[in-house]
Amino acid sequence: MAGKVSFDRNRCKGCELCVAVCPKHIIALDAATNVKGYHPATVERMEECTACASCARMCPDSVITVERV
Numbered sequence: 712m713a714g715k716v717s718f719d720r721n722r723c724k725g726c727e728l729c730v731a732v733c734p735k736h737i738i739a740l741d742a743a744t745n746v747k748g749y750h751p752a753t754v755e756r757m758e759e760c761t762a763c764a765s766c767a768r769m770c771p772d773s774v775i776t777v778e779r780v
């Protein structure tokens with residue numbers, strides 16, 4: 712099962728909880744900042760995502776949407 716993960720970029724506070732929980736270690740903080748001045752989370756190597764949704768469950772602000780593709 713592959714996944715497609717999207718982030719509500721401007722609501723992310725860069726807390727890195729999703730970075731820590733991803734079993735595939737494919738989430739990282741973007742070098743650029745969002746409108747709040749935080750470095751938002753993003754997925755690198757989306758092709759490795761398994762759609763486990765651990766990141767979405769962990770995010771305290773419901774920033775992350777995971778779709779199965």
Ligand code: SF4
Nearest residue numbers: 733760761763764766
């Ligand atoms: S759905 Fe799972 S594998 Fe995909 S980015 Fe989130 S935690 Fe990582």
Ligand code: SF4
Nearest residue numbers: 723724726727729770
């Ligand atoms: S857990 Fe949510 S708020 Fe924290 S870095 Fe990840 S997407 Fe952003």
